[in-house]
Amino acid sequence: MRSGAKVAVIGGVFTVVAGGVGYGAYNLWNGITGGTTPTTTSAAAPRKAGSGPVTAEEVERTAKDFLAAWAKGDEAAAGELTNNAGTATPAVAGFRDEAHVSKAVITPGQPVGPKVPFTVDATVTYEGQSKRLTYASQLTVVRGVTSGKPLVDWEPSVIHPKLTGESALRTGEAPNPPVKAVDRDGVELTPEKYPSLKPILDQLREKYGSEAGGKPGIETWIESPGEDGADQTLLTLTKGEPGKLRTTLDADVQAAAEQAVKRYGESSVVAIKPSTGEIRAVANNRQDDWNAAFLGVQAPGSTMKIVTAAMLLEKGLVSADRPAECPKNVMYQGRTFHNLDHFDLPAGSTFKESFKRSCNTAFIKLIDDVGDDTALGKEARDVFGIGLNWQTGVVTKDGSVPAESGGVAAAQYIGQGTIQMNVLNVASITATAKNGSFKQPVIVPRDLDDREIATAARPLEASAAQQLREMMRATATSGTAAEAMSGVGGDKGAKTGSAEVGGQADSNSWFAGFADDLAAAAVVQSGGHGGDAAGPLVASVLKAR
Structure with a gap:
């Protein structure tokens, strides 16, 4: 846990306040173990080595500790509970520092074999603006190849289901202004009305947003490097001014x-x-x-x-x-x-x-x-x-x-x-x-x-x-x-x-x-x-x- 952090257990809610930033995990222990009394044991408590498939108890305990460490913003403890600490640790830190999540409530669901689903209710705060970002994801517990300990099988999708490979979660001024894409007759094309166009509209914004004459807003997005991927906006804190982009599509x-x-x-x-x-x-x-x-x-x-x-x-x-x-x-x-x-x-x-x-x-x-x-x-x-x-x-x-x-x-x-x-x-x-x-x-x-x-x-x-x-x-x-x-x-x-x-x-x-x-x-x-x-x-x- 970070130096100077204060821990409190109130009404079944585990909350940590560190440097004015609060993270919480509602019913974290109840949701996985079915118990009624939460514990303040460190999330980085030593894992016991074992062999064979992970047990139900190991799945529950490992998932609980990992989600608790993540919810507290303790990236070191969370990373050590995965089979790839070198990648997981900065990813958990980036959730706070790069995505600017000021509060997170992570609620686990019922484990299914080695998999544990969970929901994230996060508050993103940037330059005085705050909005909620909610989504569901899951993790899988496996046995460490060399250690024999139960560990979270690390994938970027643990942090957010749309994260893959080298992509990252970011909050700030959007890298490209929004665009108002229109069809050949000037009819606006939105992802709400035409869901299939969402990845195409994302690419059009990334490629032509600056040329279309708009101004960027403040957003949370999935940053996708490489030619084949386009950034995906997850949350808009302040809207930018869209530029008009004409396409060949017919509404x-x-x-x-x-x-x-x-x-x-x-x-x-x-x-x-x-x-x-x-x-x-x-x-x-x-x-x-x-x-x-x-x-x-x-x-x-x-x-x-x-x-x-x-x-x-x-x-x-x-x-x-x-x-x-x-x-x-x-x-x-x-x-x-x-x-x-x-x-x-x-x-x-x-x-x-x-x-x-x-x-x-x-x-x-x-x-x-x-x-x-x-x-x-x-x-x-x-x-x-x-x-x-x-x-x-x-x-x-x-x-x-x-x-x-x-x-x-x-x-x-x-x-x-x-x-x-x-x-x-x-x-x-x-x-x-x-x-x-x-x-x-x-x-x-x-x-x-x-x-x-x-x-x-x-x-x-x-x-x-x-x-x-x-x-x-x-x-x-x-x-x-x-x-x-x-x-x-x-x-x-x-x-x-x-x-x-x-x-x-x-x-x-x-x-x-x-x-x-x-x-x-x-x-x-x-x-x-x-x-x-x-x-x-x-x-x-x-x-x-």
Whole structure:
């Protein structure tokens, strides 16, 4: 305990006042042990060494002592009760000194095995302003590897559930002024109305806040170093003056996207204007704030056949109305590929029929005729702009079609194997197919910062583009996407996809579609067939255009 600190036990509340700063832990002992008489034994009392899994008694005692030390602001004692004192000690100190917490009431919940949930009711005070910050977190008690003592398994999330890695909790003048982000028509975009936009709005503030002309306020935030992370505001003590920031989003389409992803957990959707590359909407339904639609990477399934078909059309190996063999199974360099439910198509069926029915074998059979296992990656890069380091205005992850050979290269033809895409990438592929040439997606206008925009090496050949759109239209009206797209009007086209993932009982559901000058793509994890889960999400967004 700090020198000069006074300890008092009043009415079951343990309170320490040190240098005018008070910390408390309400019912700390009662909440864990069920006892009625608190003890003033030092939180740094020696731990007894043991072996095997930690016992319930050890979990309760260790959690109690750690939370008491933290609540008192005794970072040294708290750190010694973890398995990483070198990191935990300054983190606990930072809760007081960097986050400027002047009071904390930490209330433990009922332990579940080695885990102990707890709530924190903190008071943040800075330059005469005070506000409450409340949240829940948990800790886990483990046995020390070398000491054998029960210790808190240290993770930054113990201090706050949003703390990870090198991030830190800070209070002070905000590093960037707030922004009032608006859509293309001037409608304000707030995280309260459009929850999926929260991580994007955080990034926009961090990147463009100073340029938008606002003034910073006093805030508590999670400081996230590195290019991929943006600071997250947790509490506003005094509001700053926001600057106005124009985006390419469309409030109506965004609202439709937010509503669409509510149907399935772990789902994402993106909408793009093909003629310009302007992003009209992005939404995710996840338990965290991660923007999987822009940052995720996974196999896109048969939506990749848009790119494969474009390559085969440009090479003259197929045409929409020429016959293309679609057997039940096909083997390529020792690897067997088959169609869903092992279906086949009658002799003489066209390539358009294979595309709209999503016949895997029709695509795999042509890989020998291509004569270049890297051709698909070249098509993806040179025509569809995949892997060109997009500068959208926020952090995004580029798609990837690695150079492969043999059976792995064949799997890429149908969107499996080592291909990595996210919903933004697939929406852009769909937009390129509709437009005939690649327009790099953007979420803020380029003239805001004169950033360099990626350009593809060449447009899709006119004949190939026309046939590709014809096949996508057939898929949307009489193929695997017909049911999902039935209520979408205008000039429409689509492609379904199902991506098999090791360890999952059901494949990931993918869907890509366009209607007039709007293209969209969606994925639903473990959603099964593309038309069943992801399809209705895309259709809902396209209807909002």
